[in-house]
Amino acid sequence: MAVQVPLWHHYLQALRSRAASRAQEHQRAEDVVLTLLERAHALDPRFLVDYSRDLEAFQFALRSSEGPLDVEVPLWVDAEALVIEQMGAAEAGDGLGCCRLGLPKEAAGLERWKADDVFEASPEGSAGCCGHIVPSKVLRVLKDLLVAAVVYCKHHGLITPGSLSADSLREEQLGLSLRVSSGWRTLHFNMVPVVRKRLRVPALEGAQLVPGFPEGALRGIVRQEVALVPAGAELWRVSTDYLLTRLLGALGCLRGHRLDSLSILDGVNCESWRDGGRSPGLTFGHLKMVLLWAAALFPAPEDWAELQGAVYRPLVVLLCCLATRNLPHFLHPERNLLQDTGLDLGALYQRVERFASQPEAALRIHATHLGRSPPPRVGSGLRALLQLPAGEPAYWATAYFDVLLDKFQAFNIQDEQRVSAMQSVFLKTKTLGAEER
Numbered sequence: 001m002a003v004q005v006p007l008w009h010h011y012l013q014a015l016r017s018r019a020a021s022r023a024q025e026h027q028r029a030e031d032v033v034l035t036l037l038e039r040a041h042a043l044d045p046r047f048l049v050d051y052s053r054d055l056e057a058f059q060f061a062l063r064s065s066e067g068p069l070d071v072e073v074p075l076w077v078d079a080e081a082l083v084i085e086q087m088g089a090a091e092a093g094d095g096l097g098c099c100r101l102g103l104p105k106e107a108a109g110l111e112r113w114k115a116d117d118v119f120e121a122s123p124e125g126s127a128g129c130c131g132h133i134v135p136s137k138v139l140r141v142l143k144d145l146l147v148a149a150v151v152y153c154k155h156h157g158l159i160t161p162g163s164l165s166a167d168s169l170r171e172e173q174l175g176l177s178l179r180v181s182s183g184w185r186t187l188h189f190n191m192v193p194v195v196r197k198r199l200r201v202p203a204l205e206g207a208q209l210v211p212g213f214p215e216g217a218l219r220g221i222v223r224q225e226v227a228l229v230p231a232g233a234e235l236w237r238v239s240t241d242y243l244l245t246r247l248l249g250a251l252g253c254l255r256g257h258r259l260d261s262l263s264i265l266d267g268v269n270c271e272s273w274r275d276g277g278r279s280p281g282l283t284f285g286h287l288k289m290v291l292l293w294a295a296a297l298f299p300a301p302e303d304w305a306e307l308q309g310a311v312y313r314p315l316v317v318l319l320c321c322l323a324t325r326n327l328p329h330f331l332h333p334e335r336n337l338l339q340d341t342g343l344d345l346g347a348l349y350q351r352v353e354r355f356a357s358q359p360e361a362a363l364r365i366h367a368t369h370l371g372r373s374p375p376p377r378v379g380s381g382l383r384a385l386l387q388l389p390a391g392e393p394a395y396w397a398t399a400y401f402d403v404l405l406d407k408f409q410a411f412n413i414q415d416e417q418r419v420s421a422m423q424s425v426f427l428k429t430k431t432l433g434a435e436e437r
Contacts, residue, residue: 008264008307011363015263019061021183026060026069029182032159033071033189039149039158040142046112047142047193048074055245058252062259064267065284066277068177068190070241072227073142075133079197079228081107083129087235098235101195101228102129117141135230138193143171146178146191174230192239194227199238212299217250240331247330248288251295256304261311262291264363265318272362273351280343289337290314290321292330315356322349 030053037049050072060069083102103110103119105128113119114131118138121131146169153159163181170177176191221243231237251258265287274281294314304310321327321338325345329335338345355362 006307007360007363008311011267012260012264012307015064015267022185023057023061025182025185026057026187028160029163029180029187029189030057032163032180032182033178033191035153035158036146036149037071037073039152040145043145043148044141046076046118047145048076050074055242055249058249059245062263062266063284064263065270065274066185066188067284068188070175070190070192072192072194072229072242075138075193075195077113077133077195078107078109079195081110082133082195082197084197084199085129085132098231098237099228100234101133101236103131103133104128105130132234133195134234135193135236136233139171139176139230142191142193143169143176146176174232192229194229194239195236196225196227199226212295212297213247214250214253217253218247221246221250240329244288244292244330247292251291254301254304256301257307257310258291258295258304260307261294261304261314262287264311265290265314268355268362272355273348281348282343286327286337287314287318289327289330290318293317293328296330312356315352319349319352319356322352 034049034051037047040047041049053071056069056071081104083104085100085102087098087100102122103113113133118133118141119131120134120137122129150159150164150169154161164179168179172190174192178189178191180187180189224243224246227239227242228236229239248259248262266284269282269287270277273279291314294317297317298304298313303313322345325336325338327337329337
């Protein structure tokens with residue numbers, strides 16, 4: 001008699017069965033990108049090739065969605081010799097907002113960055129800097145190099161015919177969009193010039209106190225260089241994308257289903273909540289942020305030991321974020337990642353709540369996978385608690401949320417400090433919303 005595989009595990013197995021082919025497609029497309037960058041470096045040594053892309057491949061393997069994949073293009077510059085000119089006040093706890101990258105008047109070894117194609121001279125008499133590296137000019141140079149690299153590599157047979165064309169390269173405000181065909185799939189890469197520099201990021205240093213991550217992992221991440229990326233035509237900003245991916249990788253070192261829960265929710269988001277990717281909605285980045293919060297708010301190993309329970313932990317956090325219309329950035333909680341997205345958060349809440357109450361419909365890979373009888377649904381008591389009005393954050397800002405968490409009996413949620421921490425972070429939106437009104 002065939003062994004019945006629980007629906008959650010069946011869905012996860014289906015995602016994993018596609019992982020090998022997706023990894024091959026990603027590798028082929030990435031090889032094309034690296035070949036182009038090698039040619040660009042040969043044409044202009046100021047642009048380097050970063051071969052350490054294991055974290056990006058790891059993150060791609062978790063995804064079902066087809067969003068852009070960032071490719072950092074490091075600039076060959078002595079970053080420690082640059083002058084960081086802060087522009088305006090940094091946000092609370094940020095440590096560094098938007099900035100300009102200045103070239104000191106007397107610094108040696110920076111002559112290549114004083115060329116007119118990437119440099120803008122300061123007015124006579126300016127103190128400290130002779131000028132600045134301009135991100136819009138850097139992007140323009142990189143685009144010209146990549147166009148030339150495409151032509152060269154196609155002419156010399158260095159890339160697979162039909163994998164891409166120079167016409168697919170688009171200049172955007174903060175990077176270059178490049179689409180590469182790999183098998184039947186087309187992958188979208190976002191080429192971003194970066195300046196890597198050791199900077200103190202107070203928000204990341206404070207994150208060392210967050211539970212739920214491997215001991216020492218955060219300390220090692222803090223010591224990493226940060227990436228300064230374009231923030232506009234003239235300005236740069238600190239990017240936390242690499243640091244967040246490192247945090248995600250740290251979770252993969254722990255036992256349990258933390259990363260499996262992210263894979264399942266991303267698959268459901270892509271196929272169900274976003275109608276196969278045809279409708280706007282949450283991104284993989286949103287769900288990654290939700291998992292990081294869930295890992296900190298539910299640090300005990302037993303919280304993640306069982307697959308269904310592991311999925312419901314970030315799911316509860318996501319419902320809370322949608323209800324309060326606030327998803328804080330993990331390293332900069334003052335930033336709301338749901339703000340100005342243009343999403344219908346009320347409708348999205350209803351879709352997520354429907355999945356939480358009756359997950360089997362979204363977990364259906366094929367009708368025959370379900371067998372003759374449908375799998376058991378979420379209990380009626382829990383379903384009633386999940387059906388909270390998305391337009392009324394007050395429900396989430398009271399002890400009612402404690403009741404909701406307590407009703408997840410399989411979750412062993414008995415830590416009052418954990419509940420209080422979740423409320424203090426997510427439910428402050430009620431006060432902020434009142435002030436805005």
